Amino acid sequence: MYEKISPPETGEKITFAEGKPIVPDHPILPFIRGDGTGVDLWPASQKVFDAAVQAAYGGKRKISWFKVYAGDEACEQYGTYQYLPEDTLKAIEEYGVAIKGPLTTPIGGGIRSLNVALRQIFDLYACVRPCRYYAGTPSPHKTPEKMDVIIYRENTEDIYLGIEWREGTEIVKKLIEYLNTDLIPSTPEHGKKQIRLDSGIGIKPISKTGTQRLVKRAIQNALRLPKEKQTVTLVHKGNIMKYTEGAFRDWGYELATTEFRQECVTERESWILSNKEENPDISLEDNAHKLEPGYDALTAEKKEEACAEVKAVLDAIWESHGNGKWKEKIMVNDRIADSIFQQLQTRPGEYSILATMNLNGDYLSDAAAAIVGGLGMGPGANIGDSCAIFEATHGTAPKHAGLDRVNPGSLILSGVMMLEYMGWQEAADLIKMGIEKAISNREVTYDLARLMEPPVKPPLKCSEFADAIIKYFG
Ligand SMILES: NC(=O)C1=CN([C@@H]2O[C@H](COP(=O)(O)OP(=O)(O)OC[C@H]3O[C@@H](n4cnc5c(N)ncnc54)[C@H](OP(=O)(O)O)[C@@H]3O)[C@@H](O)[C@H]2O)C=CC1
Numbered sequence: 001m002y003e004k005i006s007p008p009e010t011g012e013k014i015t016f017a018e019g020k021p022i023v024p025d026h027p028i029l030p031f032i033r034g035d036g037t038g039v040d041l042w043p044a045s046q047k048v049f050d051a052a053v054q055a056a057y058g059g060k061r062k063i064s065w066f067k068v069y070a071g072d073e074a075c076e077q078y079g080t081y082q083y084l085p086e087d088t089l090k091a092i093e094e095y096g097v098a099i100k101g102p103l104t105t106p107i108g109g110g111i112r113s114l115n116v117a118l119r120q121i122f123d124l125y126a127c128v129r130p131c132r133y134y135a136g137t138p139s140p141h142k143t144p145e146k147m148d149v150i151i152y153r154e155n156t157e158d159i160y161l162g163i164e165w166r167e168g169t170e171i172v173k174k175l176i177e178y179l180n181t182d183l184i185p186s187t188p189e190h191g192k193k194q195i196r197l198d199s200g201i202g203i204k205p206i207s208k209t210g211t212q213r214l215v216k217r218a219i220q221n222a223l224r225l226p227k228e229k230q231t232v233t234l235v236h237k238g239n240i241m242k243y244t245e246g247a248f249r250d251w252g253y254e255l256a257t258t259e260f261r262q263e264c265v266t267e268r269e270s271w272i273l274s275n276k277e278e279n280p281d282i283s284l285e286d287n288a289h290k291l292e293p294g295y296d297a298l299t300a301e302k303k304e305e306a307c308a309e310v311k312a313v314l315d316a317i318w319e320s321h322g323n324g325k326w327k328e329k330i331m332v333n334d335r336i337a338d339s340i341f342q343q344l345q346t347r348p349g350e351y352s353i354l355a356t357m358n359l360n361g362d363y364l365s366d367a368a369a370a371i372v373g374g375l376g377m378g379p380g381a382n383i384g385d386s387c388a389i390f391e392a393t394h395g396t397a398p399k400h401a402g403l404d405r406v407n408p409g410s411l412i413l414s415g416v417m418m419l420e421y422m423g424w425q426e427a428a429d430l431i432k433m434g435i436e437k438a439i440s441n442r443e444v445t446y447d448l449a450r451l452m453e454p455p456v457k458p459p460l461k462c463s464e465f466a467d468a469i470i471k472y473f474g
């Protein structure tokens, strides 16, 4: 069935029912080693996973690893330009859960991202990137322990989909002409705007389907968190891009207030309800006045809209959510993308789950990882309804490749997410404990070592950090 690979002789497949994995005691898990620092990260990480599973289950459970190829290694095995062989896709499809090291994407020309291709091929629509602080980790931030967020980044659309045309090509000329002479003039709100003829064009599609299935997963995750962490923040730049970024926000709220009506309250709804709780006889207009700080300056039409909003909310949910009951619900709010970057720096403790479109989530996940110790501590998962691929937030860090020096923490923590996803919590907990103890004993790789006060000299190698984690299981 496969051209150049064979699955391990022992082990069984993970299957899926209603979007959840059913995991045997000896699952077969495909892995991609990865390019660049993948050569260092994968062996160190696999050693930790195997040791944790052995320590937690004493042989009752065991992972059978299935090596599959992508990136440079695939070209060595399968031939030039065979970056993502059919064998690899078949194996991931068949076995359902996989883990991977980073893969290189050239800038400008060349192949499009293999990482993105995998997410799209398997419709892994939720890129889940938790950023939490491990005690003792050095950070440029004064209170990194307050950061405990999970980014739910939409993983299949937005500009990352890569639908774009190069400047000067026939197709882009045709497209610009069509836009300039037909589409733009026929949309009055665009006025006299025109696209420069020497432009490249990229398309940024954001769908209701893509948005709502992502936000649904974010809310479902919030339902599993302790009360004080039950907030879902929709991140967008809807003030500028109304029909993509703004629509993401609107569709997110729509989902929260329909499918999760009993479980959720929006921030604006909570203000309307609390205005009435403070003054049970408050008129609709006074309530709207408190809701909209600039109410007096609004046009009559806008004032009417605000009063109608207040009435609609009270009619719909006063019974179910009023008299403080909303405080027990998941709070759904929204923040503009640039503003959330500064708020994560200044008030990280106010946020819990951030639901984002693809590009905003890409930036935000690297930025959030920086606060909790850097990209060496940023894990991730790409989750769909019948497949999941776990991988770190960072890339191949080529200048460090093959030196056994980078921090495997991010890939190891991606494996922790995988073990949790599989329901193997005991093994996951051992690894988290090992990481925490290694860091608090200053047994760390170069990236954390240089930030520590006093700096740790010499830092541990990548492989030595894995050994330190395992040492602290006992
Ligand atoms: N999912 C994936 O496979 C991803 C792939 N990529 C691809 O990776 C390639 C390189 O991208 P680049 O922009 O350099 O970004 P990288 O994330 O690979 O590296 C940027 C910097 O982050 C730090 N860093 C990264 N990984 C680690 C680690 N494990 N431990 C400690 N520090 C780390 C290093 O900082 P310093 O040197 O300052 O210590 C490194 O130079 C590109 O081809 C890109 O497309 C990028 C992101 C994700």
Ligand SMILES: O=C(O)CCC(=O)C(=O)O
Binding pocket: 103, 104, 105, 113, 114, 115, 116, 362, 393, 395
């Ligand atoms: O695929 C790539 O090269 C980059 C991916 C990336 O930056 C990410 O997933 O965060």
Ligand SMILES: [Mg+2]
Binding pocket: 362, 363, 366, 393
């Ligand atoms: Mg990125």
